């Protein structure tokens with residue numbers, strides 16, 4: 001029996017001790033003395049969130065398939081334990097062997113959202129690893145960052161030794177081989193990092209020098225040493241059916257956010273919505289072989305005992321074998337003990353049929369994500385969904401017995417006018433009125449429409465990376481105006497409108513497009529007590545404001561400022577395959593309200609075809 | 622066909638709460654490919670019910686749940702297949718077939734017994750004294766007319782006499798042994814008895830000074846004797862038995 005890092009007394013004192021003891025079903029056990037590489041994988045948020053993340057399960061499984069490596073896990077200790085660990089000088093430890101994290105060769109931190117940045121500092125500090133990369137020695141783990149936020153790693157560049165740019169399945173093996181031989185040769189930490197920078201996809205921030213213009217914009221961003229690559233090309237999996245998939249995923253004891261088998265059916269998206277970062281960075285779209293997915297479905301249900309199975313992709317309706325696969329799941333997998341959790345689907349005869357079969361119509365609702373209230377603005381953002389499509393889908397569903405509709409919108413989109421904002425309640429009203437054209441005896445009681453709006457945050461590597469973000473006050477006014485306009489609708493009693501937090505979004509906007517100078521702000525905010533910023537109950541905007549002030553940086557420089565297309569951006573050194581030229585052309589087309597066809601309708605030559613596969617070559621083999 | 626499963630919860634598993642233990646078994650049954658029965662209706666659930674919830678931090682070698690199966694395998698095969706799916710700290714000990722009219726385990730539980738380890742910190746004579754005193758007093762406590770403790774409810778505290786719930790209490794080597802009323806009629810937690818002992822000896826009760834281990838869970842036989850919950854049925858020798 002492993003000796004736990006925390007005493008019984010502490011475990012009984014804190015909330016949910018199961019977060020810290022490991023030993024879950026399908027946990028990998030190895031003798032640390034028998035391996036050459038110890039890798040600690042971290043999701044910098046609470047256990048229940050981290051355990052729900054597919055990417056970690058993929059890498060955990062992949063690294064542990066190597067005999068010479070042992071991958072373990074760590075999550076952010078909840079504030080109750082955080083306090084105790086600081087009071088009693090307890091070092092943060094891995095779940096599997098309860099070993100202090102600082103004893104590992106690598107600490108890999110996944111970066112899924114900007115608001116976890118202070119939690120990274122918490123993990124480092126509680127581990128006893130120097131927070132600033134420059135202070136680390138050969139005794140400390142090499143700290144890796146990866147995941148979506150590493151597509152602009154600059155705000156946290158000073159805390160990391162290496163960022164892995166792109167999909168995790170491809171290059172860790174090279175890193176490990178290099179590390180083994182470098183250690184055997186007695187290489188220094190600098191030497192090891194330099195050599196890692198030679199591996200494709202690896203960005204070692206300490207090897208680059210940055211200078212700024214007087215106005216705060218970037219003047220230069222260059223390798224500081226010879227041989228260090230000027231651009232880092234993202235890593236991408238092109239043999240998507242051959243990479244390992246965790247067929248025996250970990251099964252937690254406590255209820256976590258996603259307590260189910262997750263099957264990734266497709267990576268990337270053909271649509272090209274102009275606000276969506278995932279739609280660009282995962283290009284080109286790649287699909288999993290449906291027969292392979294069927295096999296995974298069977299084996300994973302068996303290996304976990306989970307009662308739910310769900311599909312993961314950016315736009316499931318675009319998976320070409322979706323019909324076949326969902327009917328397979330319904331007919332062969334679902335029964336008393338396994339439910340199918342449907343992804344959000346385009347509403348049509350097929351999706352209504354499967355919804356009818358796996359959900360309770362009375363409880364389930366139709367979901368639409370028009371994102372913008374008018375067709376004009378939907379053309380600006382390149383969201384193909386038209387009012388006609390929404391109405392047709394909704395009417396079919398209403399006739400089939402549905403009466404609940406959910407709409408997702410964004411507010412603060414580039415080029416948004418008052419009319420676009422008012423379009424949100426108007427669209428809801430149109431759908432409500434359409435409902436009541438159905439004769440009373442054929443419809444199912446009153447219609448119920450919920451609309452929610454989130455605050456648009458411009459992201460790197462999207463056509464909107466140059467766009468100004470709205471300031472929080474204007475956003476709030478606009479959201480209130482939308483709310484007022486809802487009240488003026490005929491059917492307003494059947495509608496509900498909610499909108500999201502603004503301050504958090506503003507910060508997210510800063511970090512999404514921020515530069516290296518922000519490291520100090522993050523450090524100061526953390527030092528003044530900011531942590532778990534993604535949790536409303538802990539988020540403390542005032543502290544963040546003082547951290548900006550202390551460092552003489554303004555948030556609006558990063559958020560509300562419109563960038564010129566020729567400005568050097570902090571993430572320009574990364575090459576995602578999609579060219580800057582394409583993004584700039586898309587920005588221009590957005591301004592003109594011109595729609596760009598999706599990858600299957602017509603290739604727009606975004607640049608991702610150079611990876612030699614996926615949708616760019618579909619039907620062309 | 623209803624079976625009863627006896628299991629042991631030990632080691633780090635004591636930090637897994639009762640609801641999570643239930644979820645653990647629900648998933649384990651499926652991984653084991655056992656033919657568990659489901660309720661009818663729109664969201665079917667496994668027909669499984671647990672005997673006597675164990676508090677967080679307590680280990681036990683006498684835990685039970687009942688479950689309904691559509692088809693059976695032998696007791697040995699049940700045990701083997703369950704244990705293939707267990708993790709460190711959880712072991713299935715036995716499986717029996719219950720008669721059709723058997724009452725479920727939750728409703729028949731009448732008592733359970735415990736060993737309490739009194740933790741002493743090394744080289745602390747005060748601790749050693751306390752331990753000796755508690756062990757000594759435990760042999761006589763039941764001679765008292767009433768045994769009073771403070772019971773905290775949501776609204777207030779009240780003094781309660783728990784003597785009726787203590788069937789046996791004595792020192793057993795350097796541990797405390799106690800047999801207590803358990804179940805829906807009267808449920809007495811071992812912590813309360815330790816608290817009563819502390820009250821009696823004048824020591825302040827600190828919950829982390831004691832390690833609690835449940836030995837067995839009992840029901841009353843037709844004769845009124847306390848017997849193991851396994852007495853309700855018989856072991857399955859032939860896997861295809863029809864219930």
Ligand code: SF4
Pocket residue numbers: 283284285598599600602603604605606607608609615616
């Ligand atoms: S190259 Fe063409 S088909 Fe390929 S991802 Fe880009 S736009 Fe789509």
